[in-house]
Amino acid sequence: MDDNGTVQAVKARISKFRDERDWLKYDTPKNPAIAISIEAAELLEHFQWKTDEQISRFLRDETKMNEVSEELADVIIYCLGFSDVLHIDVSEAVERKLNKNREKYPTTKQQLAT
Amino acid sequence: MDDNGTVQAVKARISKFRDERDWLKYDTPKNPAIAISIEAAELLEHFQWKTDEQISRFLRDETKMNEVSEELADVIIYCLGFSDVLHIDVSEAVERKLNKNREKYPTTKQQLAT
Amino acid sequence: MDDNGTVQAVKARISKFRDERDWLKYDTPKNPAIAISIEAAELLEHFQWKTDEQISRFLRDETKMNEVSEELADVIIYCLGFSDVLHIDVSEAVERKLNKNREKYPTTKQQLAT
Amino acid sequence: MDDNGTVQAVKARISKFRDERDWLKYDTPKNPAIAISIEAAELLEHFQWKTDEQISRFLRDETKMNEVSEELADVIIYCLGFSDVLHIDVSEAVERKLNKNREKYPTTKQQLAT
Numbered sequence: 001m002d003d004n005g006t007v008q009a010v011k012a013r014i015s016k017f018r019d020e021r022d023w024l025k026y027d028t029p030k031n032p033a034i035a036i037s038i039e040a041a042e043l044l045e046h047f048q049w050k051t052d053e054q055i056s057r058f059l060r061d062e063t064k065m066n067e068v069s070e071e072l073a074d075v076i077i078y079c080l081g082f083s084d085v086l087h088i089d090v091s092e093a094v095e096r097k098l099n100k101n102r103e104k105y106p107t108t109k110q111q112l113a114t
Numbered sequence: 115m116d117d118n119g120t121v122q123a124v125k126a127r128i129s130k131f132r133d134e135r136d137w138l139k140y141d142t143p144k145n146p147a148i149a150i151s152i153e154a155a156e157l158l159e160h161f162q163w164k165t166d167e168q169i170s171r172f173l174r175d176e177t178k179m180n181e182v183s184e185e186l187a188d189v190i191i192y193c194l195g196f197s198d199v200l201h202i203d204v205s206e207a208v209e210r211k212l213n214k215n216r217e218k219y220p221t222t223k224q225q226l227a228t
Numbered sequence: 229m230d231d232n233g234t235v236q237a238v239k240a241r242i243s244k245f246r247d248e249r250d251w252l253k254y255d256t257p258k259n260p261a262i263a264i265s266i267e268a269a270e271l272l273e274h275f276q277w278k279t280d281e282q283i284s285r286f287l288r289d290e291t292k293m294n295e296v297s298e299e300l301a302d303v304i305i306y307c308l309g310f311s312d313v314l315h316i317d318v319s320e321a322v323e324r325k326l327n328k329n330r331e332k333y334p335t336t337k338q339q340l341a342t
Numbered sequence: 343m344d345d346n347g348t349v350q351a352v353k354a355r356i357s358k359f360r361d362e363r364d365w366l367k368y369d370t371p372k373n374p375a376i377a378i379s380i381e382a383a384e385l386l387e388h389f390q391w392k393t394d395e396q397i398s399r400f401l402r403d404e405t406k407m408n409e410v411s412e413e414l415a416d417v418i419i420y421c422l423g424f425s426d427v428l429h430i431d432v433s434e435a436v437e438r439k440l441n442k443n444r445e446k447y448p449t450t451k452q453q454l455a456t
Contacts, residue, residue: 002122017212037157090124091119097184230433234349235343238436245444257389271379314407
């Protein structure tokens, strides 16, 4: 789905879910910013106390991998919900940030056109 | 761009930026999970100590709004970078999580087809 | 106990618990730094989506209050464990930071001697 | 100072600093809970992308070590400020949590009296 669905399509599904529950009123936007932090910590919790070797082993387990995907989905759901409330074009914001990082961390390697 | 670009296109731009700098080796994936948490906190910092009224006033300032967009971009860059390393289809993971949430938080409202 | 116990006494109880389980090896100190962040998010989770009114009502409930105290204890346990591993005198570090903040945020109010 | 100062003495210095600036009104307590999370992330940032070897080397640098101590102090300042607002006895909360953890993670090793 990442291959053929637009970012807007994902945002639309998230907004639809929210609006069906009349939850827009909670997106203050301080609340979703808090939610992003909390969900990010829940994602991080899966890797806590583990070495890189233990992590790569545990990611071969499909159940664990699904749990990690679900936590990542939570972070992204709140990020896209937040972007919707503030009318932020995520693709554009990412592009702008990557351009800024290109100046900060220049590469001497010949850059191929995308 | 969210309207016409796929999620995969955004992921590809992020992976290209990373590969041009040979940074894949840092995506352990414990490191990007840590990065997501740190960037989420930097986003939250913009709303810290502020009331909802102060926040809506401060978001009318274009400079502030750009700063917030940039912090959100950072969270998303690490989320998509993380998803790339672990081969997680973000659109699918979001869809699966929304379906799970639909069961957890049912709505009696008639649901419109998308 | 805060009234008559030293900070060192609390630190000693935490280190003793850790050493009885031979857990010092996990305090890398990257790991406890990660743990502090995760526990901080679990504390924050108790206030998520709630207004200040809802929070003050919910804190009148003793069970809820105990849960909040327990999450705060977790953050402090990892903070003091971290300080033990790095030989940081917490009282001194706090004093130094408050002095720095005093210069940053001067007060014109007459300051009473402690 | 950890050796001879009580936890209450540290809390009192933090509350005094706050009250001299009339900042109690901001301790809602949702705000300090948010602050704990943000400061925890700033502490974690010092260890970001670094291996354990790089971290132990960088902690031999006194300037770096002072920066880390300062970030830890920030987390603790907000934790103790939070505990003050909610009348939580930190030493007692830590003791209670350690006892709970003792049941969860029993040890067969003979336990020495403190």
